[in-house]
Amino acid sequence: MSPDRQDDYLERVKAEIRLEADAARTRAPLPRRDPPPRRPRSTQGDGIERERLDYSIAELSGPHYIAFVDHVFRAVLKRQPDDAGSTMQIRLLAAGAPKAEVIGNLRWSPEGRRIGTRIRGLLPRYVLAKLARLPVIGYALQWGIAFAGLPVLLRHQRAADTSVAAGFNTIADAQRDAGHRLDEVQATLRTEHDRRSDELRGEIRRLQLRVDDLERRAHEFQLRADSLEGRTGAAAHELGELRQYVHAANHWIASLQRSLGDLEEGAAAERDSADAFAASLPEDEGVAAARRERHRAWSAALAERLPQAASVLDLGSGDGAWPEALAERGFDAVGVEANAHLVARAKAGRVAQGDPAAALARCADAGLDAISVSASVLAADPAATVELLGHARRALKPSGWLALRCEREPHRLAAVDGDATRWSAWLAATGFQTPAIVRDGDAAIVLARRGAGGP
Incomplete structure (x- = not known):
C-alpha cells in the first residue's frame, strides 16, 4: 500500500472514531474545557484564505474526488480551479495516482512556486509518488511500501471493526429511542383521537336535536302557510279593488295638478296685467x-x-x-x-x-x-x-x-x-x-x- 493511501485510510478511521466519540459525549456528556478561540482568517467571500500559506498534508487530503481537487486549488494556488487544470488532476486520480502527487503537481507548478505555499510532509511523499512511476524501480518501490505498511493496515482494520461495531450500537440505541418516542406519540394520538371522537359525537347529538327542532318549526310554518293561503284569495281581490282606487286617485291628482298649474299661470298673467296697468297710470x-x-x-x-x-x-x-x-x-x-x-x-x-x-x-x-x-x-x-x-x-x-x-x-x-x-x-x-x-x-x-x- 502506498503511503498516501495509508494516510487516506488512517484519516477516514480517525474521522469515524471522532464521530463515535461525539455521539458518546452526546449520550453522556462530560465536563470539558472549551478550546481557545481561533483567530479569524481573512477571506473575500469566496472561501479562499488568501493570507494563509502554511498547511499540513492531512488538511489538504481530507476531501475526495472533485471536492479534493477544488480544495487543493483554493489552498495552494489561491483561486478557483480552471476547467483544463481540474480535468487533468481528476484524470490522474482516476488512474490511481496518490493525492500527494496531485498536491505536489500544483505546489511545484510555475504558479505554485510563485505563490510559495508551505505544505508540511509533502516533499518526500511527492518524490516517492514520482519514483513509483519508473518502470522497474517504481514497481519494487511500491512492493516495499506495501509490505512495510502491512502492520499499519492491520491496525487500521481492527480500528475500523471497532468503529463499525460502535456505529451499530449507536444505531441500535437510536432505534430503541425512536421506538419509545413512537410509542409515546401513538399513545398521545390515541388519547387525542378518543377525545375528539367524544366531542364529535356530542356535536352530532346537538346537531340532531337542532334538526329535530327545525323540522318541528317547518311543520308549524307549513300549517301557518296553509292558513295564510286561504286568506290570500280575499286579499288579492281587495288588492285589485284598491289598485283601481289608486289609479283613479292618481288620475284625479294629475288633473288637480294641471288645474293648479293653470290657476298659477292665470294668476301670474293677472298680476302681470295689473302691474302693466299700474305702470301705465299717468302722474x-x-x-x-x-x-x-x-x-x-x-x-x-x-x-x-x-x-x-x-x-x-x-x-x-x-x-x-x-x-x-x-x-x-x-x-x-x-x-x-x-x-x-x-x-x-x-x-x-x-x-x-x-x-x-x-x-x-x-x-x-x-x-x-x-x-x-x-x-x-x-x-x-x-x-x-x-x-x-x-x-x-x-x-x-x-x-x-x-x-x-x-x-x-x-x-x-x-x-x-x-x-x-x-x-x-x-x-x-x-x-x-x-x-x-x-x-x-x-x-x-x-x-x-x-x-x-x-x-
Whole structure:
C-alpha cells in the first residue's frame, strides 16, 4: 500500500472514531474545557484564505474526488480551479495516482512556486509518488511500501471493526429511542383521537336535536302557510279593488295638478296685467315735481346721518326715482322692485326685478350702511313685517340706519298705510333706536338707527 493511501485510510478511521466519540459525549456528556478561540482568517467571500500559506498534508487530503481537487486549488494556488487544470488532476486520480502527487503537481507548478505555499510532509511523499512511476524501480518501490505498511493496515482494520461495531450500537440505541418516542406519540394520538371522537359525537347529538327542532318549526310554518293561503284569495281581490282606487286617485291628482298649474299661470298673467296697468297710470306733473323735491329733502336728511359713498339698499323702488335721488347724494344705492314694468322704466343697473323681502333675506350680516323700505313693501301680515324688520337689523352695520318711506306712490294700485307714527312705534318695538319722523305734508320718512343689542 502506498503511503498516501495509508494516510487516506488512517484519516477516514480517525474521522469515524471522532464521530463515535461525539455521539458518546452526546449520550453522556462530560465536563470539558472549551478550546481557545481561533483567530479569524481573512477571506473575500469566496472561501479562499488568501493570507494563509502554511498547511499540513492531512488538511489538504481530507476531501475526495472533485471536492479534493477544488480544495487543493483554493489552498495552494489561491483561486478557483480552471476547467483544463481540474480535468487533468481528476484524470490522474482516476488512474490511481496518490493525492500527494496531485498536491505536489500544483505546489511545484510555475504558479505554485510563485505563490510559495508551505505544505508540511509533502516533499518526500511527492518524490516517492514520482519514483513509483519508473518502470522497474517504481514497481519494487511500491512492493516495499506495501509490505512495510502491512502492520499499519492491520491496525487500521481492527480500528475500523471497532468503529463499525460502535456505529451499530449507536444505531441500535437510536432505534430503541425512536421506538419509545413512537410509542409515546401513538399513545398521545390515541388519547387525542378518543377525545375528539367524544366531542364529535356530542356535536352530532346537538346537531340532531337542532334538526329535530327545525323540522318541528317547518311543520308549524307549513300549517301557518296553509292558513295564510286561504286568506290570500280575499286579499288579492281587495288588492285589485284598491289598485283601481289608486289609479283613479292618481288620475284625479294629475288633473288637480294641471288645474293648479293653470290657476298659477292665470294668476301670474293677472298680476302681470295689473302691474302693466299700474305702470301705465299717468302722474300729474305737479305731484311728480313735489315728489322729486320731497326725495331731495329726505336724501339730505339721510346724508346727515351716513358717511360718504354709503351703501344703501332700497326695497320697493317703483320707477327708480328714490334710488336716483340717493345716487345724486353720492350714495352707492341700488333698488329691488317686484313690478317688471316699473323696473323697465328705471335707470339701467339701478333697480333689479325681484321680491324685495327675499332679496333682503339674502344679504350678508352687517354689510349695509342703510336700508330704505317703501311702506308698500310691508305686508298686511304682522309676522311677515316683523320678520322683514329683523332681517333689516341683521343686514345693517352697527351704525346703520333704516329709512321707512310713507308716501302715496303714483304706480301702486293698493292703498298704502302712510301712518308714520304707527310705523315709528313698530321700529321701536323691533329693536331700532328712537325713530325720527321727517314729514312733508301727508308724506313722511321715518329714520331709525340700528339698535346696539342682538344681531
